[in-house]
Amino acid sequence: MTGDEPESRLRLEERVALVTGANSPIGAAIAQRLAGAGAKVVLGAHRQTDRVKPLAADLGAPMLVADLADPSSAKRLVDETVEIAGQLDVLVNNAALQTVEPLASTTAEAWDEVLDTNLRAAHLMMRAALGPLSGNDGGAVVNVASVEAHQPAAGHGHYAVSKAGLIMLTRAAALEYGPTGVRVNSVSPGLIDDGTLAERWPDGVERWLAAAPLRRIGTPGDVADAVTFLASPMARWVTGADLVVDGGILAVPTW
Helix, strand or coil: CCCCCHHHHCCCCCCEEEECCCCCHHHHHHHHHHHHCCCEEEEEECCCCCCHHHHHHHHCCCEEECCCCCHHHHHHHHHHHHHHHCCCCEEEECCCCCCCCCHHHCCHHHHHHHHHHHHHHHHHHHHHHHHHHHCCCCCEEEEECCHHHCCCCCCCHHHHHHHHHHHHHHHHHHHHHHHHCCEEEEEEECCECCCCHHHHCHHHHHHHHHHCCCCCCECHHHHHHHHHHHHCHHHCCCCCCEEEECCCHHHCCCC
């Protein structure tokens, strides 16, 4: 290959990627896909879990624990990544919290917990990572948002607000980080099957399958593919974009 073929532009050799929320099914899939594209991956998690330990062992990836809503912890996670791997080229903000509560009964504490995890933490991580990312050729940030940033669901008001804010944070950062060479994009997944979704929410899955144009539930791998594209040189002129990965559900009329 000469380096100009499409396949080479999807490769991430000699690049270091930090993935937060690596203990979730989506985070694990993102880490695996980035590693498969050649990146050296560092896993970030709020705590060690049985899910992330085997993933770290399988990928040979360092696993770091941090409270991302704390500025000093977010900075420490970035600093430790650079210390361990020597650089940072890709930041994937995947850490998230989703609870189901009507807006009228959502307490200030519950609101803050969701906003801190889904929005504040992404800002703190992006702020901490700007220096290392801008020191490399083609640094990239990919924020994992949600279709609920575009279309709210009952009981998910605080979550939808946090993800809508994350998309605007993505666009604002794309504007301000662009001159440093850092691209900032987001991915908005639809309903994603974690392996037990049909058992836990059969009615919701049935409604989704009936409505989605592609007639299936998403997989963590679907999200991971979109993140890998945005993190790669293939998306070298894409910034400030939100890539919706939802099987077409947002195209369905609501009237």
